Amino acid sequence: MRKIGTSLQKIADYLNEHNFHRIVKSTGEKLRIDIQELSDIFKDSFYYGLLVQAKQQVDLRDIYDFEPVVSEEDYNIVQSLSYRRMKPSKPHKLAFYPLRLMVLCSSCGSSMRVGPSTSHTGRKFLYYRCDNKVCSRQKKSIRAKIIFDFIYDFLADGLNLTQADYKRYYEGINGIMGEKREKVQMELNSKRGALKAVKREIDDISLALLKHVDNKGSTIYKSGENKLRTLESKRVEIEADIAKIESQLTDPEKDKLTLEQFLNLSKNAVLLAKSDIPEVKDQICRYLFLNLTVDNDKVASYRLKPPFHEMLKSRHQLPSRGGEN
Numbered sequence: 001m002r003k004i005g006t007s008l009q010k011i012a013d014y015l016n017e018h019n020f021h022r023i024v025k026s027t028g029e030k031l032r033i034d035i036q037e038l039s040d041i042f043k044d045s046f047y048y049g050l051l052v053q054a055k056q057q058v059d060l061r062d063i064y065d066f067e068p069v070v071s072e073e074d075y076n077i078v079q080s081l082s083y084r085r086m087k088p089s090k091p092h093k094l095a096f097y098p099l100r101l102m103v104l105c106s107s108c109g110s111s112m113r114v115g116p117s118t119s120h121t122g123r124k125f126l127y128y129r130c131d132n133k134v135c136s137r138q139k140k141s142i143r144a145k146i147i148f149d150f151i152y153d154f155l156a157d158g159l160n161l162t163q164a165d166y167k168r169y170y171e172g173i174n175g176i177m178g179e180k181r182e183k184v185q186m187e188l189n190s191k192r193g194a195l196k197a198v199k200r201e202i203d204d205i206s207l208a209l210l211k212h213v214d215n216k217g218s219t220i221y222k223s224g225e226n227k228l229r230t231l232e233s234k235r236v237e238i239e240a241d242i243a244k245i246e247s248q249l250t251d252p253e254k255d256k257l258t259l260e261q262f263l264n265l266s267k268n269a270v271l272l273a274k275s276d277i278p279e280v281k282d283q284i285c286r287y288l289f290l291n292l293t294v295d296n297d298k299v300a301s302y303r304l305k306p307p308f309h310e311m312l313k314s315r316h317q318l319p320s321r322g323g324e325n
C-alpha cells in the first residue's frame with residue numbers, strides 16, 4: 001500500500017519537475033503515458049515475483065530434466081505452491097507432502113490427510129490418515145512407504161509404451177486439452193473484462209487527482225488517493241489471476257510429449273517417482289495416477305489418468321477395483 005502512495009508522490013514529483021518539458025515535447029496525451037509508465041513500475045515489481053517463480057520451476061525441471069513429463073495442470077499446482085512460499089511474510093518453506101488428495105480411504109472413500117507422524121518405535125514417518133469421524137476404518141493411518149512401494153512396483157518394468165500408444169496418447173490428450181481450453185478461455189475473457197474496467201477507473205481517478213496535485217491535504221485528494229489504492233490492489237489481484245490463467249493457455253503442442261519424451265517417460269517413470277524431491281515424486285505420480293485407494297495395510301485399487309488409463313490397463317494386472325465408484 002505504501003508503495004502505491006509513494007508512486008503517487010512520484011507521479012506528482014515527476015510532473016512537477018517535467019511538466020514543462022512534456023508540454024513542449026508533446027500534447028496532453030503524453031501525460032497519460034507518463035502515468036501509465038509509472039503504473040508499469042508497480043507492474044514490474046509484481047512481474048518480478050512471477051519471474052522468480054518461473055525461474056524456480058525452470059530450475060527444477062532443468063536439474064531433473066523433468067520438463068517433458070510435467071503436465072500443464074501439475075505445473076500449476078507447483079506454481080501456486082511456490083507462490084505461497086514466496087510471500088515475504090512467510091520466509092520459511094512450507095512442507096510439501098506428495099499425493100495430497102490422491103490417496104483415498106477404502107472404507108469411506110474420502111481422501112486421507114498426509115503428514116509426518118511418530119511411529120511406535122519413536123521414528124518419524126510420513127503417513128496418510130483418514131480423519132473422517134464416522135469412518136469404520138480399523139487402522140486410521142497407513143505409512144506413505146507402502147503406497148510408494150506399490151507405485152515403484154507398478155512402474156518397475158517401465159510402462160512399456162509403444163509408438164502406437166503414443167498415437168493414442170496424442171489423440172487422447174487433444175480431446176482433454178480442447179475441453180479444458182474452452183473453460184479456461186471463458187474465465188480469461190471474464191477476468192480481462194474486469195481488468196479493463198478497473199484500469200479505466202484508475203485512469204479516470206489519476207487524471208482527476210492531477211488537477212488537485214497542488215492541494216494534497218484536501219479531502220478530495222485524499223479520498224481519491226484512497227480509492228486509487230484500493231483499485232490498484234484490485235488490479236494487481238486481477239492481473240495475477242490473468243497471468244495464472246494465461247499460463248494454462250500456452251501452445252497446446254508444447255504441452256504434449258514428443259514421441260521421444262513419451263518413450264523416455266515410459267522407460268524412466270520409476271526413477272522419477274523415486275526422486276528425493278517430494279515435488280518431483282508427486283508430479284510423476286500425479287501425471288499417471290488419478291488416485292489410489294488404500295485399505296488397512298495396502299493399496300487396494302488405483303485409477304490411472306486418461307489417456308494412460310486406456311493404454312496401461314491391458315499391461316498390468318490390476319488389483320481388486322472394488323473400492324472404486
Ligand SMILES: [Zn+2]
Binds near residue numbers: 105107108109110131
Ligand atoms: Zn475412511
